[in-house]
Amino acid sequence: MASPRKPRIRRIAITTGGGDAPGLNAVIRAVVMAAQRQDWECVGIRSGYDGLLSSSPRSGLVPLTPERVRGITNLGGTILGTTNAGNPLHYPTRLASGRLVERDRTREVVQALKRERVDARVAIGGDGSLGIAHALSKTGLRGVGVPTTIDNDLDRTVSTFGFESAVSFATECIDRLHTTAESHRRIMVVEVMGRYAGWIALNSGVSGDAHCILIPEIAYDIRKVAAALREREQSGASYSIVVVAEGAKPRGGRHSVVEKKIGAAERLGGVGAHVAAELASLTGKETRHVVLGHLLRGGSPTTFDRLLSLRFGAAAVRGLAEGRSGVMVALNPPAVAYVPLATATRRMKRVPRSSDTVRTARDLGICLGD
Numbered sequence: 036m037a038s039p040r041k042p043r044i045r046r047i048a049i050t051t052g053g054g055d056a057p058g059l060n061a062v063i064r065a066v067v068m069a070a071q072r073q074d075w076e077c078v079g080i081r082s083g084y085d086g087l088l089s090s091s092p093r094s095g096l097v098p099l100t101p102e103r104v105r106g107i108t109n110l111g112g113t114i115l116g117t118t119n120a121g122n123p124l125h126y127p128t129r130l131a132s133g134r135l136v137e138r139d140r141t142r143e144v145v146q147a148l149k150r151e152r153v154d155a156r157v158a159i160g161g162d163g164s165l166g167i168a169h170a171l172s173k174t175g176l177r178g179v180g181v182p183t184t185i186d187n188d189l190d191r192t193v194s195t196f197g198f199e200s201a202v203s204f205a206t207e208c209i210d211r212l213h214t215t216a217e218s219h220r221r222i223m224v225v226e227v228m229g230r231y232a233g234w235i236a237l238n239s240g241v242s243g244d245a246h247c248i249l250i251p252e253i254a255y256d257i258r259k260v261a262a263a264l265r266e267r268e269q270s271g272a273s274y275s276i277v278v279v280a281e282g283a284k285p286r287g288g289r290h291s292v293v294e295k296k297i298g299a300a301e302r303l304g305g306v307g308a309h310v311a312a313e314l315a316s317l318t319g320k321e322t323r324h325v326v327l328g329h330l331l332r333g334g335s336p337t338t339f340d341r342l343l344s345l346r347f348g349a350a351a352v353r354g355l356a357e358g359r360s361g362v363m364v365a366l367n368p369p370a371v372a373y374v375p376l377a378t379a380t381r382r383m384k385r386v387p388r389s390s391d392t393v394r395t396a397r398d399l400g401i402c403l404g405d
């Protein structure tokens with residue numbers, strides 16, 4: 036196959052979009068350091084694409100130099116800021132009538148990037164941000180995507196960065212809940228993020244020795260969960276830990292939604308409280324619930340996530356230098372590969388019901404609610 040034509044690049048822009056995840060700053064650092072070796076200037080767009088579309092004091096571009104990105108590899112969050120309510124393809128816009136609607140503002144983004152003499156982009160984000168990256172690439176603007184999300188729900192990469200950090204923290208929280216649950220002879224229900232995929236719940240639940248794990252991919256029957264917990268009690272166990280993915284749904288029912296705003300994805304949540312109330316009434320046991328929520332997105336990236344982020348950032352620059360565009364860097368062990376954005380954003384990566392980790396959970400006697 037002919038190698039891609041090498042472009043003339045002088046200036047690149049970096050964006051971080053969607054929910055933040057540990058490792059974003061490590062990617063930014065790797066991109067800036069690797070770009071300097073190519074003699075490219077780097078700028079960061081503030082707050083996703085809001086930096087180009089809104090005129091708030093937090094908008095605009097920030098010059099990114101090696102000095103600016105010194106010492107940030109281990110920092111959580113993103114020095115550029117982010118938003119998950121500023122997707123240019125569905126930008127929330129208030130009409131004169133006061134009504135809020137979604138508008139496609141991609142053209143304005145393209146024009147702004149041209150005005151700013153940006154020759155290529157590195158877009159770091161989840162499915163929403165990579166969808167935007169794909170749309171911008173189709174206009175002819177060069178760009179490479181970098182997959183991040185604690186949810187690990189992006190297809191065509193074995194892992195996104197941020198996922199391992201979230202799972203490690205969730206596991207530590209579950210470990211801590213064992214002792215208090217046992218002391219009080221309670222059922223503890225732990226709700227974790229993950230949107231419509233159960234990766235965080237499954238991996239932290241199995242690693243943290245949970246007794247029941249409910250994930251969106253396996254609809255649960257609360258009576259079966261209660262029966263499994265009662266059986267535990269009969270065999271002498273005084274407490275139980277139930278891990279629930281925020282997107283878990285009862286058989287024949289839907290996932291719990293907190294809100295849906297124009298220009299933003301629906302916010303999930305509430306299933307943990309619901310499951311806890313049902314289990315309390317079905318088992319008669321004292322039950323508490325805890326929502327780990329945004330705690331899973333904070334803190335420093337684990338070593339695995341740091342290294343993955345640095346590898347992804349450096350590979351994004353190498354890809355651009357080799358003339359690649361419209362691709363996403365992806366972990367395909369042992370290598371970092373490039374996959375077309377078109378295929379990476381086509382479908383969500385969910386937990387296969389027959390996966391090894393699901394089978395491991397069953398082999399360990401963990402109830403999956405079915």
Ligand code: F6P
Nearest residue numbers: 054119184185186228229230303
């Ligand atoms: O996609 C990452 C994520 O943390 C999801 O797990 C969660 O549903 C969502 O973002 C929460 O978003 P927000 O920051 O808008 O509450």
